[in-house]
Amino acid sequence: MNSVNLVEAIEYQKDAVVSKEILKTDSGTITLFAFDEGQGLSEHSTPFEALVQVVDGEAEITISGKVNKVSAGEIIHMPANHPHALKAVKRFKMLLTMLKVSEVQ
Helix, strand or coil, rough: CCCCCCCCCCCCCCCCCEEEEEEECCEEEEEEEEEECCEEEEEEEEEEEEEEEEEEEEEEEEEEEEEEEEEEEEEEECCCCCCCEEEEEEEEEEEEEEEEECCCC
């Protein structure tokens, strides 16, 4: 795979959320997102461990009811099966890494 400049690999679009899949495997995905100011994702949960790396801008990420303010250069973990939501405080780009959770037997 060639190198990817995360800031330049995806463009903002007015009043929209844009996504670009970087990698997809059986064990998870890596996706780049660009959110225009005020855009977001409503509360949901997934069976994946997720790590958000903030590439540009600022956002509020709510995990299990706790609001976390994040900005460029920061990362935050969203545990599997915990409700989470996000909103772009300013235009915001993030790299989302989602990993499948193995069930404990």
